Amino acid sequence: xxxxxxxxxxxxxxxxxxxxxxxxxxxxxLINVDSGIxxxxxxxxxxxxxxxxxxxxxxxxxVFTGYRVQHSIARGPAKGxxxxxxxxxxxxxxxxxxxxxxxxxxxxVPFGGGKGGIICDPRRMSQGEIERLTRRYTANLLxxxxxxxxxxxxxxxxxAQTMAWFMDTYSMHTRATCTAAVTGKPIGLGGSLGRNExxxxxxxxxxxxxxxxxxxxxxxxxxxxxGSGNVGGLAAKFLHEMGHKVIAIxxxxxxxxxxxxxxxxxxxxWLKEKGKLEGFPNTESLDNAQLLALDCDVLVPAATExxxxxxxxxxxxxxxIVEGANGxxxxxxxxxxxxxxxxxxxxxxxNAGGVTVSYFEWVQNRMGYFWEKKDVLNRMExxxxxxxxxxxxxxxxxxxxxxxxxxxxxxxxxxxxxKMRGMYA
Ligand code: NAD
Numbered sequence: 001x002x003x004x005x006x007x008x009x010x011x012x013x014x015x016x017x018x019x020x021x022x023x024x025x026x027x028x029x030l031i032n033v034d035s036g037i038x039x040x041x042x043x044x045x046x047x048x049x050x051x052x053x054x055x056x057x058x059x060x061x062x063v064f065t066g067y068r069v070q071h072s073i074a075r076g077p078a079k080g081x082x083x084x085x086x087x088x089x090x091x092x093x094x095x096x097x098x099x100x101x102x103x104x105x106x107x108x109v110p111f112g113g114g115k116g117g118i119i120c121d122p123r124r125m126s127q128g129e130i131e132r133l134t135r136r137y138t139a140n141l142l143x144x145x146x147x148x149x150x151x152x153x154x155x156x157x158x159x160a161q162t163m164a165w166f167m168d169t170y171s172m173h174t175r176a177t178c179t180a181a182v183t184g185k186p187i188g189l190g191g192s193l194g195r196n197e198x199x200x201x202x203x204x205x206x207x208x209x210x211x212x213x214x215x216x217x218x219x220x221x222x223x224x225x226x227g228s229g230n231v232g233g234l235a236a237k238f239l240h241e242m243g244h245k246v247i248a249i250x251x252x253x254x255x256x257x258x259x260x261x262x263x264x265x266x267x268x269x270w271l272k273e274k275g276k277l278e279g280f281p282n283t284e285s286l287d288n289a290q291l292l293a294l295d296c297d298v299l300v301p302a303a304t305e306x307x308x309x310x311x312x313x314x315x316x317x318x319x320x321i322v323e324g325a326n327g328x329x330x331x332x333x334x335x336x337x338x339x340x341x342x343x344x345x346x347x348x349x350x351n352a353g354g355v356t357v358s359y360f361e362w363v364q365n366r367m368g369y370f371w372e373k374k375d376v377l378n379r380m381e382x383x384x385x386x387x388x389x390x391x392x393x394x395x396x397x398x399x400x401x402x403x404x405x406x407x408x409x410x411x412x413x414x415x416x417x418x419k420m421r422g423m424y425a
Contacts, residue, residue: 013330014306016095022331024098027407030398037415044094045078045112046070050140052118054133057126066118066137070150071097074417077148078114079104079355081155081184082137082162084130088117092305096155099326100355103348105410107387109359114150116141122157131165138169145170147180147366153358154184156229156304160196164189180365183358192361194376195354199324200234201377202353202384207239207298207322209388210345214320219243221297224318226250226288228277231324231351232302233268240264244298248291251276252303255291256283293317301328308333316342323347338401346403348410349384349391356380 012018021042028038047069054062067090070078080100083093093115101113118137122130144150154163163182167189170181179190187193211218221244225232228251236246245261256262256277270280278285292299292307293315301307302324308316309329313336321337322345323329329337329344337344357380364370395405 013309013332015091016305016327017091017098019327019331020095020098023404023407024411026400026404027411030400030404031408031412031415033411033415034419037418040418041072041411041414044069044071044097045073046144047090047094048141048144049090050137052133052136052140054129054136056129064118064120064133064137066116066140067093068114068116068141068144068150068152069093069097070112070114070144072101072112072414073149074414074421075101075105075112076110077112077146078150079109079111079153079183079358080113080115081153082116082118082158082166083155084118084120084122084133084157084162086119086121088119093117095305096326099348101414102407102410103352103355104359105413106348106391106406107352107356107383108413109356109383111151111355111359114152115155116152117155130162134162134165135169138166139173142170142173145181146174147178147362151180151358151362152182153354160184160186160191163191180362183361185361190361190365192357192364192376193371193373194380195357195361196230197234197238198357198377198380199231199351199354200236201238202356202380203231203235203300203302203322203324203350204238204242205353205381205384206345206350206388207235207244207300207320208242209385210320210322210343211298213388213392214343216297216319220245222247222295223298223300224248224291224294224296225300225302225324226255226291226307226328227301227303227325228268228271229302231354232300233271235300235302235322235324236262236264237268239298239300247296248286248294249277250286250288250291250303253278255286255288256280257286257291257294258283298322300324304328306330308337310336313337314340316340318342321345323350326351334401334403344401344403345388346391346406349387349402349406352387353380353384356383
């Protein structure tokens with residue numbers, strides 16, 4: 001029988017699925033997971049690759065490639081977003097899917113992990129083309145999705161409208177309106193109040209708890225944020241409201257910096273109107289590499305994977321990193337950050353506010369009864385604060401980093417489900 005170590009493909013530092021496996025291996029060793037169960041956890045439960053023919057506006061036919069990966073359904077239906085981007089690839093979707101399994105287990109919501117993606121550039125497509133792409137992709141997935149099987153949500157370049165089309169296509173096939181088939185829907189169509197801000201607010205709450213844990217002040221800290229979308233933009237808003245000084249923020253074109261602090265509401269208004277941050281008054285521009293190396297208390301990577309690696313981890317001057325994005329830091333970078341005493345609140349904890357409120361959305365859809373926004377956000381905050389404490393406690397128990405502590409907690413919970421369910425046939 002092979003051991004966890006023997007099963008690991010060391011892969012390369014920029015392969016997210018190899019990175020996921022490295023963390024899983026470390027946690028599995030610490031908690032002494034049965035080697036058979038480890039093998040189940042190291043690979044996806046099910047994956048589907050589909051060709052998606054779409055009639056384009058000019059009358060031509062294009063065929064896109066899409067994926068849906070279900071890493072685990074041990075604790076409940078697979079749960080996870082759908083990403084539309086030119087860089088989507090199967091190993092990225094596998095990693096994102098596994099991270100969803102661990103994230104749902106860290107916050108203890110009854111879901112497994114899944115993720116989907118389509119290789120496309122939505123910025124070069126019309127709304128009609130994106131709608132036809134979404135509907136055909138949904139039809140391709142019909143055999144494996146549904147409220148009890150796999151519940152998608154938005155991710156990069158998908159939104160509430162995409163989820164409405166997805167839900168409608170699913171419902172046309174099942175001949176009944178099934179709002180619980182996806183989360184992140186428009187509020188008027190079964191969406192949950194608070195879902196839009198949940199991830200960004202969760203990141204801000206995790207930053208607050210991390211600062212407290214590190215005996216740093218709860219106001220006036222210097223904050224740097226990479227990415228200004230749903231996660232980064234809203235994390236900036238909430239950290240600003242908490243009284244911290246957001247000194248720099250970026251988008252895919254670069255960043256803006258003012259050491260005295262940015263007027264975040266004005267920055268977000270500018271971004272909405274102009275489509276990019278560049279040119280915001282009284283700021284100097286800097287590239288994403290310079291932004292990550294700024295002297296600050298809190299760094300929030302909230303853009304994409306592989307931003308902090310062995311090539312730039314030594315440059316990081318933040319005291320605390322709160323991972324808004326999935327997979328922004330490599331395992332190699334973790335070793336350097338740990339040596340330099342940087343506290344890292346890992347992605348599978350820090351950005352779990354989104355899936356927590358997605359869980360509430362799914363519950364509300366199945367009950368047919370909707371909660372007030374304050375109830376949604378208060379319940380999310382309680383879960384995140386408890387989970388933060390659980391992760392810190394787990395890291396202490398196993399004498400490891402918060403990231404591996406979070407993996408230990410999650411892997412223990414998923415392994416428990418496998419053990420208690422037993423092996424079918
Ligand atoms: P988004 O599309 O709304 O925003 C992404 C932001 O990152 C934009 O500002 C974009 O300009 C910037 N960006 C993209 N590529 C970049 C690059 N190479 N360098 C620098 N900046 C870049 O996406 P989002 O929903 O905010 O998601 C951001 C990250 O958070 C992703 O990793 C996503 O998987 C993760 N996440 C999102 C949610 C959610 O609820 N939206 C939940 C959990 C995790």
